[in-house]
Each structure stands twice: as C-alpha cells, then as structure tokens.
Amino acid sequence: MAGSRGKRGGSTLAEVANAAGVSKMTASRVLRNTSGSTEETRDRVMREVRRLGYVPNRIAAAFGSDQISTLVGVCVPRLKSDLFGSVLDSINQTLSNFGYQTMIGTHEQSPEAEEAWLRAILAWRPAGVILSGHTHTRGTIEILRAQSIPVVEVWNLNTSPLDISVGFNHFDCGHEMGRFVLSKGHQNIAYVGAEAGAAGMGKVRQEGFKAALSDSGKDFVTEEVLVDRPNFYAGFYGTENVLNRISKVDAIYYQDDTMAVGGLFYCKSKGLKAAGDVGIAGWGGMEIASVLPERLTTTTVTTQALGKTAAESLVARIRGEPVQDITVAATRLVPGNTV
Amino acid sequence: MAGSRGKRGGSTLAEVANAAGVSKMTASRVLRNTSGSTEETRDRVMREVRRLGYVPNRIAAAFGSDQISTLVGVCVPRLKSDLFGSVLDSINQTLSNFGYQTMIGTHEQSPEAEEAWLRAILAWRPAGVILSGHTHTRGTIEILRAQSIPVVEVWNLNTSPLDISVGFNHFDCGHEMGRFVLSKGHQNIAYVGAEAGAAGMGKVRQEGFKAALSDSGKDFVTEEVLVDRPNFYAGFYGTENVLNRISKVDAIYYQDDTMAVGGLFYCKSKGLKAAGDVGIAGWGGMEIASVLPERLTTTTVTTQALGKTAAESLVARIRGEPVQDITVAATRLVPGNTV
DNA sequence: AGAATAAATGTTACCGGTAACTCAACTCAT
C-alpha cells in the first residue's frame, strides 16, 4: 500500500484547501466553525470536503495544537456485568454527547492491572480518566499527580478523592440493610459473597452491615466469601455451604442481587420459604428481581445517574468549570418480601 | 497551567535524550528496542526515563510515522448486556494483549448511529474497526471502502462480509430449535421478542425457526415483538399477551434467555408447567439458567471465543498475515427440560 | 471621500516523535 511514507486512505486538509482555492488555515477554520467565514468560502470548502471524502485527522490536530485531546480513558472491573455495563453505557453516552471518545480498560479488581492500563492510556494524552478501582497503587497515584490530569473515581465514594469522586455509599447501604433485617426479627444472620482476586466494594457493604449488627451486640454467625465472581451459581453454592454449616441461620445478606437470586433458588430447591424460613437481602436492584414471584429485598442503585454525573463532572473539570468534588449517587432500600 | 503553547505534564523525548547525553533518535531507538544499542547507552537512557517520569507520546508517534496507530474501534449495540459484554470483554482482552487500545461506541441497532460513530472514530486513524451491526448504511460501506481499513463484522454471520466476518449462524440456531420443538410434539407455537428501533439478529433466528415450521407445513400461530429491549420483563409481559390472545399456544420461542426466563416466571405465576403446558425455548445460554429449578431449553453460544477470534482476525489482517474471511462461532442446542 | 475599524483570509513556525540517510568507530580477512 503506497511507498514507505505514503499515506493510507483519505485526503489531507491541504488537498481540500487547494481544491477549494483557499489556504489550509481557512479550510481549517471552516471545518471548526471558528470565527466568521463568508458563506461562499464555507460552501466551496465544504463541497470539496464532501467530494474528496475528507476525514479530519484528530491525531494531527491533537498533536499540533496544545489543545488536549478528546480522548477519555475509562477503566472498570469488568464489562460482563449489568451494573458496570450500565455505568459504562451511561458514561459513554454522556462523553459522546460532549464530543469525547471513550477508551476502555478492565482491571478485574487488581490495582496493578489498573496501573498498567493507566500507563498505556496516558501515552495517548487523554483529556481525563475515570477509574473504578477502590484502591490504587502508589504508582497510579504518583503518575496521576505528575500528569496533573483530571480524574474521576466512580463506584465507591471516596471521601478524600484524588480529584473527583462520584459513588455510592456502600457502607451506609450495608448499615441500612443491617438495621432493616434486624428490625424484621432475624437473629442469626450470615453473609455470602464472592471475590475473585482483591476485594471489591461488597466488602464495604459487608462491614456496614456488620456495624449495624454490632450496634445490637451481634455479629454475622458465619461469613462465606467464595473465590469467584459474583453470579447466580456462586449465590446458590454459597447458600448451600452456609446452611449446611450452620442450620440455625435465618437470614443472609448477599453481595449483590445475582447472588441473592441464586440463594433464593437454593432455598426453593430445599423447600425453604424466603422471609419465613430464611430472610434474603441483596444489593443492586437488578432487573431479574422484577419478575420473580417474590419481591427481593434489596438496595436499588442509580447506575445511569452515576455514570452521567461522573462523565459530566469530568467534562466540567476538563473545561475548567467549577465542579463538586464529591457526589453521592442515590441508593434506596426496597423492602420487598424476602426478609 | 503554563502559557498558551506550554505543554501539560510530562517531559519529552528530547529532554530525556539531552539529560542522557545522546540524540533524540538514540533515545527513541532504546525505547522501542530497535536495532542494537550499547548496554551502557541503554542504561543511561532508561535511567533518565525513570528519573524524569517520561511517558511516551503515542499521538506524536502515530502522527510522525506512517505507522498506523494502535487504536481499534469497537461498536456494539449496547454495553448493558451479558452477551455483548462478554464479547466486548473478550475483544478488549485480546486486543490489549496485542498492544492495541479499544475505543468503544454503541449503536443501539441503528445503522445511522453506527455510521456517526464510525465517522468520529476514523478521525483517529484506527488500525481497524469491529462492527456488530447486521446492516450498514450506504455511507458506512463507502467510508470503509475509501479508507481501506481492516474491518471485522461480529455477531451475525455475514456470508459476503465487507472484509472479515466472525459470527453465529442465527438462522441455523432458529432452524435447529424449530425442528427440536416440533420433534417434541408441540403444535401451536408462538414467537416472543423485543426490538427497540431496528431489528437485531433475533429476527433472523425467528426466520430460521419459521423455516423449520414451514418444512412441516406450519407457521407461528402468533408473533409478539414488543418495542423494548429484550429483558426479563419484556418476556413476562410478551408471554402474557400471547397466552391471553391465543390460549391454545403450547410452545413459545423467545428472542433470548432473559425473555424466556421472564416467560417461564409468567407461566409459573399462572400455574402453567414448562414443557407440560407450554414449551419454552430461549437463546444465548445465559447464566441464570444454571440455577433455575428447570433446565432451560436453549442454544448456548461461545461469546468468549467469538470475541477472541474477532480480535485475533483483525490483528492478523492489520499485520498483513493470512486470515480466514469467514468464521462461524460455535453454538449448541441444549435440550433442557422446558420443551 | 478618506480615515478608522472590523472581518476574512493568508503566512510562518511549530508540536514530538520516526524513517531514511549519513557518518564514525570498530571488526575481520587478506
């Protein structure tokens, strides 16, 4: 494909300008809608743009001007997840509306993976980054400081954020649910979660719940954290383990709704009734709950709003507009009838 | 933050080279491991790289050399989806291993949205793109031709692809399931789907199933395609509609497993037994099926393999290595006991 | 009408890397 230094596909701005009989600069101005241009000049340039199929080269633009690129890096734990998927979708939508491109990465709850991703992404001189890890390596923090690049930490609420934090108060979610479950008279409460690799925010909700138990002089009668990703099967299996180990368990707090639904199915398979025999509480407000015969007791979370706010905050910071450093995204305990 | 043309964070290659007492070019070569350099030169450069916290500027690199960038654009219908999430995850992993960065976009089954995304992405001169739309606008096709950029179409199998196609044979999935459902003696079969905007590949599976019915001189007794995204509730609601309309329906083919599960729950709520009263067949092999008391009759699909193959094929094409133009990703009908 | 002002367009230099080429130093065979 062309010689060593030949260009690939499209034509250049110079070619467009030449064909339109104007200078490169004029063509550039027309394309960016900066300052006034004559109706006629504008038309001439645009005609050639269409005729030649000119595609602007943002790499050259980002490079040539000091103007920061329109790339934004977003790193989430994983993509195969309703909740993170929803957040990412929302972030991407919003950024896209503001003219930014999203570059993704996944860290699977590994701070080192997050750092590796960050190093690779920074080479593209992004306008900003959105992180979702709850802990960062020393390296990550140093790099971000050195580059003085806008950063939004999402998902978990960080009260002393690197820059901006938009997240749920996981501790409070757990604490509130703990009080609720206790208020329903449950005595022997267990926790079932799943963490592959480093702990995510489920751990914090667990601690919040534990604090509520502690306020009543109690504690979890047992805790089961599988080495797995939170999914239906982990919930099913974790529940089996817990109930086999300590039969008096009369309520279980799950890391999230998928696991809670798994647990619910386990109970059903054993003829145990939710709430009556075993209270079941989840987190996340996932969709499946809406068609279960039971209304799952859970905490619904506003993933869309979270993503939107995160993206908007980042854009505002990039543009130098005033931004709220810490935003708590809404969560709401939905009683249901499984507790 | 510095004057009009001042640079933001890090130092430049020239600064590193200067500090190390070598030329820019030598430093560049050391960093890229090209040709030999003395152990000593290498050390001197790397020491300065670390000391100055130098982050290479890929924008400048991509711009300066004719070498195509390491960006790859990937456009999926939506991010909040287990199946697409899994594909995207797999694509991203694989590309990342090969040193590529993934830039995402969503099209929500709108060919126009796909084209708009493509135009924006091409401005970054990506090394290649991965599309998942089953139809493309004329504009999309023209642009891709003009840019002569590697393209992989995923998800649906395109027998005359723009470039490379890696996908499932949705028609065959439907056809196979149709034959299976018929073989179980069901007579009055309905279809329940959901399409927000343009039709996705569910439509093709529906046609495959229809063809199987046609082979036996039959047709769907009714078809219900809601204007919604495929989810549990749409399955629940669609089933209600279908059964209320035509009570003799004794089997339903669903657009996917989430909808089938929704339908299953509707049936349960009405005291109808799956298989016995109403046969239920889904598609996708989604996780929830694994904890249902029933084993859902469905077609499992290899999303991970699909993503991996798509990414690998794209990389091979980018590198000019031989590639298989069309790859059929595996699907398997899992009988279960709901039909 | 001619000067003052505003608007549209042109010129020049540069962003930070890398390809292609040139040059210097060192190795080795005759």
Added chain:
DNA sequence: ATGAGTTGAGTTACCGGTAACATTTATTCT
C-alpha cells in the same frame, strides 16, 4: 596494514494540523 563489512549513533526532513501574527478586503463613521 589496508579495504570491505558491520554496527552504533547523529542529522535532516517531515507527518497534518493549529496558534499567533501579518495582511488584505469589506464596512462604518466623520
């Protein structure tokens, strides 16, 4: 010891836009 071959390092030009400044053309005002 001398010339050919090899290897490490330096020079130069350039990628395709855009900021800053210079210049021309159109408009307004006295």
